[in-house]
Amino acid sequence: MVEPTNPNQTLSPKVDLSRRPKEPILIIEDKRENQVLLEGICKRIGVPSEVAENGDIALKMAKQKQYSLYLVDLMMPVIDGKTFIAEQSQVEPNAVFIVQTAIDQTEEIIEIMKLGVYDYLIKPLHVEIVADRLEKALEYVYLKRMEALLIDEEAKELKSQLEWLNYKESxxxxxxxxxxxxxxxxxxxxxxxxxxxxxxxxxxxxxxxxxxxxxxxxxxxxxxxxxxxxxxxxxxxxxxxxxxxxxxxxxxxxxxxxxxxxxxxxxxxxxxxxxxxxxxxxxxxxxxxxxxxxxxxxxxxxxxxxxxxxxxxxxxxxxxxxxxxxxxxxxxxxxxxxxxxxxxxxxxxxxxxxxxxxxxxxxxxxxxxxxxxxxxxxxxxxxxxxxxxxxxxxxxxxxxxxxxxxxxxxxxxxxxxxxxxxxxxx
Missing domain, CATH: 3.30.565.10 (Histidine kinase-like ATPase, C-terminal domain)
Structure with a gap:
């Protein structure tokens, strides 16, 4: 079940496109109507997307290509959402996941967050809520990548600056x-x-x-x-x-x-x-x-x-x-x-x-x-x-x-x- 709102409407908020990751979002969802809805929302906010019908297909796709984030349905055939997240996290420790679930209970939400996901969405999906969460998640991906880049550069810079300070003091x-x-x-x-x-x-x-x-x-x-x-x-x-x-x-x-x-x-x-x-x-x-x-x-x-x-x-x-x-x-x-x-x-x-x-x-x-x-x-x-x-x-x-x-x-x-x-x- 989905909310009957047109996902192709133009978004009104101003978005800094320069901070957008260039890779597509991977939508992992077995129901066709939800696939269409989520693809439409991605198009609405100007982000490319691809679809995998289950976790097994998604794992194979992720081996061939890099994705900005993963939008994962928990209940799927072959390989479910939890298994996909666990296996993909081993391969890609910094991967960002958003989970879809129909169970709106505290215990279930706690279990979901223990998977290390960035956010979760409760079904039925609401277009405005999904669009807003995706925008925030993409910004988070940008900041997370910048953080990783900083750690690498800071280690080099720290060594360089320590040498400079020693030289300056001498x-x-x-x-x-x-x-x-x-x-x-x-x-x-x-x-x-x-x-x-x-x-x-x-x-x-x-x-x-x-x-x-x-x-x-x-x-x-x-x-x-x-x-x-x-x-x-x-x-x-x-x-x-x-x-x-x-x-x-x-x-x-x-x-x-x-x-x-x-x-x-x-x-x-x-x-x-x-x-x-x-x-x-x-x-x-x-x-x-x-x-x-x-x-x-x-x-x-x-x-x-x-x-x-x-x-x-x-x-x-x-x-x-x-x-x-x-x-x-x-x-x-x-x-x-x-x-x-x-x-x-x-x-x-x-x-x-x-x-x-x-x-x-x-x-x-x-x-x-x-x-x-x-x-x-x-x-x-x-x-x-x-x-x-x-x-x-x-x-x-x-x-x-x-x-x-x-x-x-x-x-x-x-x-x-x-x-x-x-x-x-x-």
């Missing part, structure tokens, strides 16, 4: 003068970018040339005064950011054992703080769902500052109408929180390809300040990622930021991945 004392000089040059460049001291200096020079004297007083136009006031606000923010940086550097970090869930519980609150900016840029934040819990040693408030800065940096340089993805992985004894944003394709992005390791240097910045994020920045003058790096060092952790190419979909995309590594406590 040369630190011999290059102290150059490091201090670079910091001063970085500060000079940063202060002359965007609003603040650089703009105020230009304004005052301009006003000095056009000011009028009347009754012993100087007169300036209203628009100039408003610009001065606006830039004074930026200057105060810069000073406040510098004060916070000094406070952080002088703090004595008292680390306490906490669960990784406590850290992850900060993410929704921080994401909510950027709601206005995300709506303005049409950015969707995807937070992780993590089943594994580990112990960490943290000073939770300072780690909250770290995560806030990762959000700030990622969101302000994200493309309009894109995704900001957060992943959690476990690599070589480290808990790793990764943030991925799609890279704005401009001249600054080209510089980033050659300067990613410099981003944690004091006062260094590639992009000019983003004025719409002015009041969200805890630090200023290009110090944000410097403080992230400093705080994580105090936690015996590491911070890396790197360029990457998203290979998980048919359309490759340049992106930036910021990674927080914290040692797992036993």
């Amino acid at each position: 040369h630190r004392k011999t290059t102290e003068v150059n490091a201090e000089l670079n910091s001063i040059l970085n500060l000079k460049t940063t202060m002359m970018q965007g609003s603040g001291l650089g703009a105020m200096t230009t304004l005052i020079d301009t006003i000095d040339k056009i000011k009028k004297e009347e009754n012993g007083n100087y007169l300036i136009q209203k628009e100039y005064w408003e610009l001065l006031t606006e830039n004074q606000d930026h200057n105060k923010t810069m000073l406040k950011g510098l004060d916070l940086a000094v406070d952080v550097i002088q703090s004595k970090f008292v680390l306490q054992k906490v669960s990784s869930n406590q850290l992850l519980s900060l993410l929704p609150e921080i994401a909510k703080d950027f709601q206005t900016e995300m709506e303005a840029k049409q950015i969707k934040v995807n937070l992780p769902v993590v089943k594994q819990t580990v112990s960490l040693e943290l000073e939770l408030e300072s780690i909250k500052t770290v995560v806030h800065e990762i959000f700030t940096n990622g969101l302000k340089y994200s493309k309009t109408n894109s995704n900001f993805d957060i992943f959690v992985t476990f690599v070589d004894g480290y808990f790793c929180l990764s943030a991925k944003n799609n890279l704005i394709e401009d001249e600054y992005a080209k510089q980033l390809l050659h300067s990613e390791k410099k981003l944690v240097e004091p006062f260094y910045r590639i992009h000019p300040p983003v004025e719409s994020f002015h009041h969200k920045e805890k630090f200023s003058l290009g110090l944000g990622l410097t403080m992230v790096d400093f705080i994580l060092q105090k936690h015996n952790g590491m911070f890396f930021i790197r360029n990457a190419i998203d290979h998980t979909t048919e359309t490759k995309a340049n992106c930036v991945i910021a990674e927080i590594f914290l040692p797992i406590q036993t």
